[in-house]
Amino acid sequence: MSWQARIDEALEQRRQHGLLRTRTANQQGAGRWRLQDGQRWLNFASNDYLGLSQHPAVIAGWQQGAARYGVGSGASGHVTGYSEAHAGLEQALANWLGYPRALLFISGFAANQAVIAALAQKPDRIVADRLSHASLLEAAHLSPATLTRFRHNDAVALRAALAKPCEGQQLVVTEGVFSMDGDSAPLAEIAAVSREAQAWLMVDDAHGIGVLGEQGRGSCNAAGIHPELLVVTFGKGFGVSGAAVLCSESLACYFEQFARHLIYSTAMPPAQAVALHAALNCVQQGDALRARLTRHIQRFRDGAQQLPWQLAASHTAIQPLIVGDNHAALALSATLRERGIGCSAIRPPTVPPGTARLRITLTAAHEDEDIDTLLEALHDAAGI
Structure with a gap:
């Protein structure tokens, strides 16, 4: 098998299994908002937990x-x-x-x-x-x-x-x-x-x-x-x-x-x-930021209890919602995007097979209403 044939086959297998990774260029990718192509989404995919990238x-x-x-x-x-x-x-x-x-x-x-x-x-x-x-x-x-x-x-x-x-x-x-x-x-x-x-x-x-x-x-x-x-x-x-x-x-x-x-x-x-x-x-000097983040985490977890997907046992800023199927995780991410919410679908090999998820990350830069907007969109997507 030639180099090109090997590469093409590997990429096609990724596509078929819903595993193909892509990158998108942002005008802003950290902080409360994600900006891309003149549009903005509430950003629940950033690791900027205290919002210091914009400080x-x-x-x-x-x-x-x-x-x-x-x-x-x-x-x-x-x-x-x-x-x-x-x-x-x-x-x-x-x-x-x-x-x-x-x-x-x-x-x-x-x-x-x-x-x-x-x-x-x-x-x-x-x-x-x-x-x-x-x-x-x-x-x-x-x-x-x-x-x-x-x-x-x-x-x-x-x-x-x-x-x-x-x-x-x-x-x-x-x-x-x-x-x-x-x-x-x-x-x-x-x-x-x-x-x-x-x-x-x-x-x-x-x-x-x-x-x-x-x-x-x-x-x-x-x-x-x-x-x-x-x-x-x-x-x-x-x-x-x-x-x-x-x-x-x-x-x-x-x-x-x-x-x-x-x-x-x-x-x-x-x-x-x-x-x-x-x-x-x-x-x-960030005790107030950490306390704010803790409140957001609890607010999200309280509101996510009735969702049909498994909420991981995490009390940190990382709140994974386990969907299971790769294509279903991608579809849920796309549904949230239509509601103005950016949240990445994480799939194998980053996580074990059968545990594709939305990796929801909360930050001190979020407002209370942002958490509520996310929860409302998830409940609507679940038909609750």
Whole structure:
């Protein structure tokens, strides 16, 4: 089979099974409204949980950073791309989250890949929650270590996996809040089991940082744990993009020597680091935003109880409505779009077969009437 025939066949299979992914260009894709082709929809698909992508202080921070540093970093951080703006943000993050060091990465995907690629060696074992993010599982698959996946959020299954003989070191990997189900990991139990087995714990808290814990310090703070490796990303609660790895001084030095994503990627623009520092200040002072988000979550869950679709057991900003069939999920998304509501249908392989869903995300930027509009449209679509 030729290259072209192979590609055509793969695309046709995706079409037939309702799995073909497409992108659409927006005039605005974050915040309360999604703007596209001169039309606007209430935006229930953004991860901008606190609405900080539109915050005047964050926007001003980027503008001020660009005026001072320009719009690019110019090189890897190991050459000339590491600025005082980067260093200041790293120190602020480390102080805030209680770690000796923080290292900035261009994305959460890059951070996860860099950590696992630098640490994992052939005798080692990576023990990951089976629903961990694709960046974590792909990095584990590509590493020379053995990957074992334990039953989702099951500390007993984790203990059994860690008890099996291993010649090298063991790294436990999980998320704080899972991106497709919106549920939280039992981090205190997982941390205790990891300590018992003398394994290190790595937590990707992309969807918890900024939203959960004291001052928005995230899932680990809320659970009262301090993992050896904490990955926080800035494209959700912080409203920008990028990521940081929080760790010990010796680990940070090790990554500076061996983390290829850190060494060979152009550093994030200094202006972005300035904007992120402004976003960090907003997160630290964001109790009112977090309380508003919590009210929206409860309002939605209260109103969704009579819907015929399964509402996932999530009390976070991610509220998945499990439809099941791929085509039915696409049809429900299209129905909402006709009512002026933007909400994406998520299908396999992102989620398991038979669990296609609307991944509804709520933000502090929404108004109460927005939640009511969404619920009314869902009830009408269900014929209730």
